[in-house]
Amino acid sequence: MADGTGASPPTDVATGIAVEGWSCPMPLRDHERIVAGHGGGGKLSAELIEHLFLPAFGAAAEGATPTDAATLTIGGARLAFSTDSFVVDPLFFPGGNIGDLAINGTVNDVAMSGATPIALSTAFILEEGLELSVLGTIAQTMGRAAAAAGVHLATGDTKVTDTGDGDGLTITTTGIGLIPDGVELSPQRIRSGDKIILSGRIGDHGIAVMSVREGLQFGTDVASDSAPLTGLVAAMLATPTGRGAIHCLRDATRGGMAASLCELAVTANVGMSYVERSVPIAEAVASACSFLGLDPIHVANEGTMVAFVDPAAADEVVAAMRDHDLGRDAVIIGEVVDDHHGMVVARTSIGATRVVDLALGEQLPRIC
């Protein structure tokens, strides 16, 4: 027994081993400087916003929605307004490059308000030494992605920095969109009984990027799911009861499906419950995650969302989604419950339950 009276751990008489003093290292959370996890979309990111940015911004940020698109009412019109910065290593990966991500990411943030995206700004921070042909290819991709999403690239900015290895590029895009009359999507509208619909497979983007990252090749042909979700959202809202019955949408990007569900469970103060076996995961993604010790629910997506829909309309919405190219694998994975408020609980493959939590920062491959 540890009695707390001595400085050295008590030892077992027979073996001379202090089994009782067993302790294990743990993640340090109180960093004095920015660490990688602050950008991972998990708890560290959330803490940075809650404990640094919002208090520092004070009244100027009152009512801000740091993880959503904001809704601004200007004249009679309601505008969705969102911004996002994109860094990815490597710049090119199966299924896309940083250019697609920068367009689709902000388009999707705007679309999650039910808005039709109108215009984007694009700002580039380029490292000295970046090849113009690389930048040109990325810019062309952005042009095509914007055209596909039906959004105007209205303004932009370019800066050059001499830090880094000379091959880096950061893109920030900011977007606005017009929210149609009668569309009111927000976490506050999520209610007990809502069905949770997942629009497609999870984990493709994160694993596609990891598969080409230096030193990690596992021979998969997984491609990023990066895509604009505007058309899919429009198809959902066009169902007979869609405008009223669809309560909230969230694209499951950084932090994966788990982060979307956990954040919304807290914001809406509801419980959520889903069935693990109903979540579509590509075989190669499941294998790669198993191999690396990652959980696919925390792996990033760039063209997959969760929807919270009135149970009476859920089947109709799923059917509409399945008619759309990006919603072919849409499925009801669970529901909102009047229980364990603020918490997400998964039913495991063998029929037990587990609490799903935000990852701390970036997921790290486990050794064993």
Next chain:
Amino acid sequence: MKYLDEFNDPDLAATLFDQIRAVVTRPWAIMEVCGGQTHSIIRNGIDQLLPDEVELIHGPGCPVCVTPLETIDKALEIAARPNVIFCSFGDMLRVPGSHTDLFGVRSRGGDVRVVYSPIDAVAIAEDNPDKQVVFFAIGFETTAPGNAMVAFQARQRNLTNLSLLVSHVLVPPAIEAIASSPTSRVNGFLAAGHVCSVMGTTQYEPLVERYGVPIVVTGFEPLDVLDGIRRTVIQLENGEAYLENAYPRAVNAIGNSPAQAMLEDVFAVTDRKWRGIGMIPQSGWHLSERYADLNAETRFDVADMDVQESDLCRSGEVLQGMLKPNECPAFGKECTPRNPLGATMVSSEGACAAYYQYGRLESARTLPVVESGVARG
């Protein structure tokens, strides 16, 4: 899906649960030795569906957890030096030393890199001849052959800028330490399947005989773990104790001979400190005489660092099944997943962290409104 869907099948799992319920007549405490098995148990909720008589005790088989504080501090010291590229498995980066962690070193300009394969360190050394590259070689027998290959390749390629910080640990001495402790409640062990893939199973026969405990070599998917538990319970109910292989698709008696030859060449058995436990004789590997010049501890002059660990945490008792996590005075107060005091509160597979999460679940059920989603455990 090969080896995933088959070994997660709910109907087969239900059959195994039924079989365990059918044979069990009294309480048994079974320790799964490997952290990978603990992860599978918690991740799938296997412990929730077992009959009350079967208690799982989560053993010392997480290499990240048992790497001594002193070794972490040595890693931090080396990684912070200029001209060093420090290569580590990913989940070591968050492990705190006395003052910071490898992420902290990186945020202050240290060149710390995550490698997915140990051999990546060899390539990094070749690509950076003007830097000293250090590989953090930790783990049980499972990771050891790959880590040994780093030393072997460094020698083959005459790399003078590559060295290893080695803190390997061995499973059989840990089982022996627990089995021989008079305070231990463990009736049977699930041995770590992948350790046995490398080392074979013969090392465990003397332990079965000496301590009269069943040892069942067990895999990692839910059905593997359940089958290991089922076989252990059957042995215990029959009053038997023998070595059994419940993971034959990956394990045979002799193990991986080429890997063992590599280990014999590169490493030598040594006394090893285990974090929180202390010294276990002959329980680790360090570099053999032939590879002693690749020892980062001597190359960077950190061999004499000596660090005292805190003794506040009672996770040792939790690990032996003598204390439930929520019976610990620090549980949910000084010790939370945000500020864990011990092994078992660290990650989702830790016993205390699991209790904390389910404590949250229960609190949320009794308290309809939970402020910012965090309840007291």
